[in-house]
Amino acid sequence: MGNLLDGNQNCQGLCKWMSTESCLTWLLEVKPCSDRVGPLVVFALINDSLQSAARTLPPTLRYQEYPPGVVILPMRSKTRKPFLTTNLVIFAPKQVSDTVGDCSFVAHGDALIVDPGCRHEYHEELKQIIACLPEKLIVFVTHHHLDHVEGLSIIQKCNPNATLLAHENTMRRIGKGDWSLGYTSVSGEEDILVGGHRLTVIFAPGHTDSHMALLDVSTNSLIVGDHCVGQGSAALDITSGGNMTEYFQTSYKFLELSPHTLIPMHGRVNLWPKNMLCGYLKNRRSREESILKAIENGADTLFDIVANVYSGVDRSLWTAAASNVRLHVDHLDQQKKLPKGFSMENFIGSLVAFESLVVAFEPSSGKL
Numbered sequence: 001m002g003n004l005l006d007g008n009q010n011c012q013g014l015c016k017w018m019s020t021e022s023c024l025t026w027l028l029e030v031k032p033c034s035d036r037v038g039p040l041v042v043f044a045l046i047n048d049s050l051q052s053a054a055r056t057l058p059p060t061l062r063y064q065e066y067p068p069g070v071v072i073l074p075m076r077s078k079t080r081k082p083f084l085t086t087n088l089v090i091f092a093p094k095q096v097s098d099t100v101g102d103c104s105f106v107a108h109g110d111a112l113i114v115d116p117g118c119r120h121e122y123h124e125e126l127k128q129i130i131a132c133l134p135e136k137l138i139v140f141v142t143h144h145h146l147d148h149v150e151g152l153s154i155i156q157k158c159n160p161n162a163t164l165l166a167h168e169n170t171m172r173r174i175g176k177g178d179w180s181l182g183y184t185s186v187s188g189e190e191d192i193l194v195g196g197h198r199l200t201v202i203f204a205p206g207h208t209d210s211h212m213a214l215l216d217v218s219t220n221s222l223i224v225g226d227h228c229v230g231q232g233s234a235a236l237d238i239t240s241g242g243n244m245t246e247y248f249q250t251s252y253k254f255l256e257l258s259p260h261t262l263i264p265m266h267g268r269v270n271l272w273p274k275n276m277l278c279g280y281l282k283n284r285r286s287r288e289e290s291i292l293k294a295i296e297n298g299a300d301t302l303f304d305i306v307a308n309v310y311s312g313v314d315r316s317l318w319t320a321a322a323s324n325v326r327l328h329v330d331h332l333d334q335q336k337k338l339p340k341g342f343s344m345e346n347f348i349g350s351l352v353a354f355e356s357l358v359v360a361f362e363p364s365s366g367k368l
Contacts, residue, residue, distance in 0.1 A: 056132040061125065066269060067219040067261065069093050069197070075118035075125065079147035080320070082231055083266040086117040086147045088126075089223055091216070092133055093195030105198075106190040107163050110134035112199070114214060114223055115142055115265050116151030123154045130158040137162040138192060140201075142225030143211045144173035144240070148265065152178040165192070165201070169210035173240065186212065202257075204250045207234055209241025211250075215257060222259035227251070228276060230267010233283055238323045244331040248284065251277050288328045295329075295342055301350035302326065303357040318358050326351070 057063065063073040071092070074085035092111040111133040118126055130137070139155055139162050142148060155162055156179055164183040166174070171183055188203025192214075202213040207226045214223040226234050227250060236242030254262075255277050262270040262277075270276045287309070294308040302322055310321050329347060332338050 058125070058128045058132070061129070064269070067216075067221055070216060070219060070221055070263070072263060072269065073129070075151075076122050077117045077119055077147040077150065079117075079266060080235070083229070085266070086115060087263070087265045087267075088116055088118070088129070088151075089114040089263060089265075090129075090133070091194050091197060091199070093197050104191060105193040106186060106201070107138050107165055107184055108136070108193045109138035109163065110136040110195055112138040112140060112192065112194045113155075114140045115148040115225070116155055117146065117148040117265075118151045120150065123151060126151045126154050127158055130155055135159060135161060138194060139164045140192075140212075140214055141166040141170060141174075142204075142213065142223070142265065143167075143208045144170045145208075145226070145237070148225075149174055149178055156181060167203075167210035167212055169208075169241070170212075188212070202253070204253070205241070205243060206236060206247030206250045207242060208237050209243065209246075213250075213254070215259065219261070220259050221261040221263055222254060222257060222273070223263045223265075224254065225265055227254070228262055228264045228270070228280065230264050230270070233280060235320055236324055236327050238326055242323070242327060244284070244324075244327040245334055247327075248281065248331075251281050284328075287324070288332065291325060291328050292332055292337060295332075296339055300342060300346060302347065302354045303350065305329070306354075306358075315358060319355065322354055 057071075057073075061073060063071050065071050069091060071090040073088045073090065075088050076084060077086035079086055090111065090113050113129075113133070116126060116139065137155075137159050139152070141152075141164065144166075152164070152174070160181065164179060164181070165186050166183055167187060168185045171179075171185070186201045188201055190201045192199045192201065196218075198217045200215045200217060202215055202222075204211050204213040204225065204227055211225055211227065213225055213227065215221070216223075227247070228234060236244065236247060255274065259273045260271075262273045264270070290309045291305055294305050297308075299305045299308050302325060306318050306322050306325055309325065310318055313321065329338075329344075333344055338344070
């Protein structure tokens with residue numbers, strides 16, 4: 001890919017001469033656990049030689065393309081802090097498949113987008129993006145939260161022939177104003193054909209009961225929705241079937257897939273999936289151990305547990321943390337790890353008073 005400086009004899013075994021074509025093969029025909037070409041090589045040496053669909057996008061938009069053919073475009077959305085954007089992921093391979101009649105695929109298209117969740121102020125930009133994409137468009141939604149679906153109504157107006165793929169529970173929670181046309185229900189293990197790319201739908205509950213992920217088979221890139229985020233850890237939505245046991249199971253499922261790249265819907269692409277997923281599991285276990293220790297030391301209400309475990313965290317974050325604490329307690333109960341004297345009935349009864357107790361809490365004294 002370049003010239004080594006004369007006299008540099010220390011690179012043998014650390015580097016390798018490769019053609020651009022060989023690099024592209026590594027990027028576009030990935031095998032699990034094989035070597036990987038990093039994004040700097042792509043940005044510096046390969047992107048200019050690609051006939052990318054991203055080149056048709058409005059020049060004012062900021063995006064990243066890695067691996068080649070996978071465009072990640074952060075768009076402002078009504079998401080939670082610390083994030084401000086939701087990543088719109090676009091697949092638009094130049095290769096057009098001739099296997100349209102193959103009934104093994106749940107949907108066929110020439111382009112696919114994932115989670116159009118931009119705020120209404122940015123719907124004009126979304127219109128421009130949709131206008132640049134082929135008419136035979138597939139729209140995949142990982143889950144129903146507004147910061148992932150607020151742009152659906154614009155896609156419906158701009159391209160009423162687009163095919164929407166979503167879990168049936170997700171569709172029950174999406175308003176008719178967002179999408180009133182038909183959709184194709186997916187529940188996991190279905191294959192989608194986009195140009196020459198095969199993508200596999202992965203059932204990934206935990207964040208919600210119908211959360212989905214999507215694996216681009218050729219590049220071994222895994223779109224993880226809100227299971228992982230680019231900074232910190234993901235919150236689970238207890239009001240929509242969020243479940244800590246399922247979150248652990250999905251994390252292990254992702255590890256078994258051995259993806260080369262994780263693409264979250266908030267924050268940056270992660271190039272070290274195993275490290276990230278193992279870190280998430282370690283963090284969840286550590287948090288659960290802290291919750292169990294607080295309970296063993298006498299905390300028996302939601303407020304007592306949150307105030308103990310999150311004592312060093314800003315109170316404005318306690319309400320969000322409470323949702324995960326409830327799910328951790330449920331998980332401990334399922335594993336039969338809770339002390340015999342702990343009453344789940346009393347714990348559940350304490351949920352109603354939580355918000356008012358947080359407001360009344362005096363952090364300087366630690367008292368109500």
